[in-house]
Structure formats: structure tokens, C-alpha cells
Amino acid sequence: MESAATSPIRLTETARQALEGLFPGAARPQLRIFLSFMHASGPRLDLAPDTATDADVVVEAAGHALCMARLLCDQAAPVTVDCGPQGFVIHSSLDFSGAGGNCGGACGSHHH
Known part of the structure; x- marks a missing residue:
């Protein structure tokens, strides 16, 4: 595990x-940071x-084990896990602004 001072992932x-x-309690699951495409606003x-694998970076942060695929972590670092009114938000160096979203036609848009 990486130390908090040099960690590519912060909490x-x-x-x-x-x-x-x-x-x-003391029994805390490992938590995976992953790229999700299940949002109307696009990927995030x-x-x-989840359980870490050999292909992951694992960081101990404030008593919580955070894991992330090493390749994704290398591209996204530095990664900061935060929490706001809508739940957990993960900030990184990745730019999803050009990715757009796909609401599967459920957003009220009509194609003619």
C-alpha cells in the first residue's frame, strides 16, 4: 500500500x-474507484x-483501503475522493467535458 503523503489517491x-x-465498525470493505458510464451526463x-487485484494501486486513507486499476490511476492521478450533497464525488486529472452524455432517449429529446 502507498503512504498518504505520496499517494496518487486522497480522501x-x-x-x-x-x-x-x-x-x-472495524470491518470496512475495500472501496474501488472505477470509470463508470452509467450517468446521463457522461462518464465519471x-x-x-470491491476487492483489489494485483493490477490495482491500493491506498490506505484514514482507515479505508481504496483501490483503483493501476493503468486508470496513472492516467487520472491525482485523484481526490470528496463528498457533497449528492454523494461521493471523485476529482481527477481526467477531462470528461468532451465526452457528453447519453440518456438513451429518455431526456425528452425527439429525433425526427
């Missing part, structure tokens, strides 16, 4: 507090419980 105090609320980084 804000707000995110740490939110995770403490979700996982108050997401967070979910």
Missing part, C-alpha cells in the same frame, strides 16, 4: 466522515465496494 475529511457513517469516476 477529504468530508469523505472520511461520510465513510465512517456508512461503515462505522465512481466508488463502490
